[in-house]
Amino acid sequence: MAGTDSDGRPIVLVADDEAELAELYAHWLADEYDVRVATGGEEALELATEAVDVALLDRRMPMMTGDEVLAALRERGIDCRVAMITAVEPDVDIVDMPFDDYLVKPVTREELRSVVAVLLSRAEFDTRTQEFFALASKKATLESAQKDDTSEEYERLTARMDQLRTELDETLTEYSSDDFAAAFRELPDEDALEPGESTE
Numbered sequence: 334m335a336g337t338d339s340d341g342r343p344i345v346l347v348a349d350d351e352a353e354l355a356e357l358y359a360h361w362l363a364d365e366y367d368v369r370v371a372t373g374g375e376e377a378l379e380l381a382t383e384a385v386d387v388a389l390l391d392r393r394m395p396m397m398t399g400d401e402v403l404a405a406l407r408e409r410g411i412d413c414r415v416a417m418i419t420a421v422e423p424d425v426d427i428v429d430m431p432f433d434d435y436l437v438k439p440v441t442r443e444e445l446r447s448v449v450a451v452l453l454s455r456a457e458f459d460t461r462t463q464e465f466f467a468l469a470s471k472k473a474t475l476e477s478a479q480k481d482d483t484s485e486e487y488e489r490l491t492a493r494m495d496q497l498r499t500e501l502d503e504t505l506t507e508y509s510s511d512d513f514a515a516a517f518r519e520l521p522d523e524d525a526l527e528p529g530e531s532t533e
Contacts, residue, residue, distance in 0.1 A: 342367050348377035349391040361442045374402045385413045387452045392419035414452035423474045425486040433467045435474045465497040
């Protein structure tokens, strides 16, 4: 985990240029997390220290978009889990973006709390397992948006998932089924893995 506040609670960064929405998200999360609120991309980067565990970024922000904030976070080596929360319908351009999950607005309290819990559970896994979770989330996101599954980007995503699935077969025996299930929100059955499951 990246860090916790003085009370030992995980730290969540919320960035949305709609101040009322950002404050609403913070209200929904405040009982369990230390929430930092930014209403612009530059402010988000100021608040994004290595102590942040999860960042929730709006893609459409003036001056500095959520996509640019995400790129800057990764360039700085800030390795928190990231969910994009946006009105922008997903397209195959998301395949190469270094985020972990994608929510399309409007977002409910339950969805927001669920994605934060899921991303915190994913932080307990190694880098390759986290990459598999992120790719599986992107695949589910594209399929739910009914995007072209014959594109080069989509084929590259599924090929990488297959490669990771094979590599992770032995690694997953270290985790319980409950641990593993907690790292997924809503994924198609064919993308679910069970600890110790054979991939042959």
